[in-house]
Amino acid sequence: MKNIFSELLERPLQNNKLIKNRYIIHQFIGKGSSGLAYKATDFKTGQSVIIKQLRKRKRNDLHGIESFQREADFLKKLNHPSIPSYLDAFMDEHHRFLVMEYIEAPNFEELIFHQKKEYNERETFSVLLNILHVVKYFHDQKIVHRDLRIPNILWDGIRPYVIDFGLARSLDEQNAVLPKKEKENMLFREISVQSDFFALGHFVLFLLYSQFEPQSKKEKSWEEELDLSAAAKKMIRRMLQLDHSYESADELMIDVESFFFTDKGTSVLVH
Ligand SMILES: Nc1ncnc2c1ncn2[C@@H]1O[C@H](COP(=O)(O)OP(=O)(O)OP(=O)(O)O)[C@@H](O)[C@H]1O
Numbered sequence: 001m002k003n004i005f006s007e008l009l010e011r012p013l014q015n016n017k018l019i020k021n022r023y024i025i026h027q028f029i030g031k032g033s034s035g036l037a038y039k040a041t042d043f044k045t046g047q048s049v050i051i052k053q054l055r056k057r058k059r060n061d062l063h064g065i066e067s068f069q070r071e072a073d074f075l076k077k078l079n080h081p082s083i084p085s086y087l088d089a090f091m092d093e094h095h096r097f098l099v100m101e102y103i104e105a106p107n108f109e110e111l112i113f114h115q116k117k118e119y120n121e122r123e124t125f126s127v128l129l130n131i132l133h134v135v136k137y138f139h140d141q142k143i144v145h146r147d148l149r150i151p152n153i154l155w156d157g158i159r160p161y162v163i164d165f166g167l168a169r170s171l172d173e174q175n176a177v178l179p180k181k182e183k184e185n186m187l188f189r190e191i192s193v194q195s196d197f198f199a200l201g202h203f204v205l206f207l208l209y210s211q212f213e214p215q216s217k218k219e220k221s222w223e224e225e226l227d228l229s230a231a232a233k234k235m236i237r238r239m240l241q242l243d244h245s246y247e248s249a250d251e252l253m254i255d256v257e258s259f260f261f262t263d264k265g266t267s268v269l270v271h
Pocket residue numbers: 029030031032033034035036037050084100101102103104151152163164165166
């Protein structure tokens with residue numbers, strides 16, 4: 001009960017509030033499972049930033065603090081134009097905060113469901129290839145994201161951006177004991193590169209379904225509903241681990257690249 005009330009009473013910080021004598025809050029963006037997010041300006045540098053604030057109910061919870069800390073550590077370690085740069089982390093008497101570069105781009109949830117963008121097969125796999133360059137970068141650093149869902153991938157029309165490393169883990173922790181709720185969702189949450197490909201399989205299906213218009217009320221599988229090339233089906237089946245799974249981002253990238261040399265996929269390569 002206490003948690004429900006403290007959650008309801010957890011009011012976001014007010015616009016124009018100054019924190020750490022440095023950051024001015026402009027806009028409350030939303031509440032996620034672990035924190036509240038704000039758009040702000042660092043008035044020392046003039047830069048737009050995102051400030052994440054650990055939720056009240058998580059601030060004494062070891063898992064909550066650890067995952068907040070992990071996200072800060074991974075962002076510090078990663079240095080890539082498609083991943084927000086780590087800027088700062090600090091505590092005041094009530095809260096923990098993480099500050100990162102603000103990325104001006106809509107996410108795929110916004111693009112598909114609000115802007116009603118549609119993606120055909122070639123466009124979908126072109127977007128995927130661009131994302132795989134980023135995924136390869138962090139997999140090479142032995143980091144798996146474990147939450148590559150449409151709200152966590154942003155797109156400015158040229159470049160993808162991967163945000164929210166709150167569930168990311170190091171591949172060195174492959175034998176770590178996962179919380180029970182993560183165990184129930186092993187294909188998404190396993191500490192392995194395959195869990196990121198599994199999530200990307202679902203990501204690809206979200207993009208492909210943007211063009212889909214149901215012909216009947218009968219529920220069918222994606223393979224029956226979508227009119228896909230054999231190459232596309234094969235890649236998605238492997239990402240979803242219905243057939244033997246991909247071992248690395250390189251292996252998947254080779255398949256995506258060769259898809260563009262088949263009839264269906266001429267030259268929409270954007271890097
Ligand atoms: N670097 C960034 N640039 C722009 N917007 C961002 C950035 N990081 C986060 N956001 C925005 O803030 C929202 C919340 O951030 P994030 O997903 O990292 O928080 P979370 O608490 O882990 O949320 P969830 O539980 O939904 O995964 C995102 O949906 C996104 O719209």
